[in-house]
């Protein structure tokens with residue numbers, strides 16, 4: 267990572283789709299070693315924010331840096347610094363698991379001499395060793411999800427952005443992926459700590475691995491707090507979620523209030 271820049275720094279990120287304000291002036295940062303949970307109801311803007319951070323959609327306004335690289339000024343370096351598991355990973359059904367990971371490692375600029383090692387490591391970490399020669403299209407849903415994760419980490423990026431990473435996995439694999447995310451952020455001695463953002467609807471998952479919670483509602487950040495503080499008063503994460511997302515805070519709703527007699 268360049269200098270002491272935070273792993274992720276987003277400033278005023280905004281995305282408008284016609285009339286829909288999907289993400290509204292979203293500012294936050296994530297430091298190395300942190301695992302941050304993005305929470306929010308369906309349609310809150312989690313995926314859209316992740317897509318902006320990873321260079322898949324351009325923000326309407328605002329910007330972000332990934333490991334010190336601005337997504338506008340230095341898009342290639344910013345993209346290279348991030349591993350991304352999209353909601354539906356673009357897997358190539360005719361390719362073998364191993365062939366696909368080798369291909370991803372190549373386009374992510376993993377040097378040829380360490381490519382095999384990088385592929386082997388991601389196969390192992392995601393529990394894919396036994397299916398490495400299988401064709402992706404013939405794998406079960408959970409195994410395809412593992413391949414999606416493996417492609418996100420194959421180039422060992424300093425920043426991981428995972429959109430609902432444990433959807434469709436069996437309980438054992440969920441545990442493995444959770445510990446993978448935790449190790450990834452806080453690895454052993456001598457390794458650089460990395461940053462992880464994950465979105466999830468599974469609140470116990472947040473309690474298990476996230477140090478900090480960012481709650482998004484109607485495109486806006488409504489909570490950005492360490493998990494320990496958030497639940498300090500004895501309230502559950504579920505209660506916080508319910509309370510914070512029951513209000514209508516959309517620009518339209520505010521306008522309506524202002525205009526009310």
Ligand SMILES: Nc1ncnc2c1ncn2[C@@H]1O[C@H](COP(=O)(O)OP(=O)(O)OP(=O)(O)O)[C@@H](O)[C@H]1O
Nearest residue numbers: 283286287288306307308309310311312313314315
């Ligand atoms: N390509 C698009 N065109 C138009 N509107 C979009 C597009 N992508 C997202 N939106 C809208 O932006 C808003 C935020 O969607 P987003 O997918 O970011 O939500 P989310 O928090 O990821 O929800 P979920 O929990 O269901 O995955 C929604 O109103 C959605 O309909």
Ligand SMILES: [Mg+2]
Nearest residue numbers: 312313314353
């Ligand atoms: Mg989503």
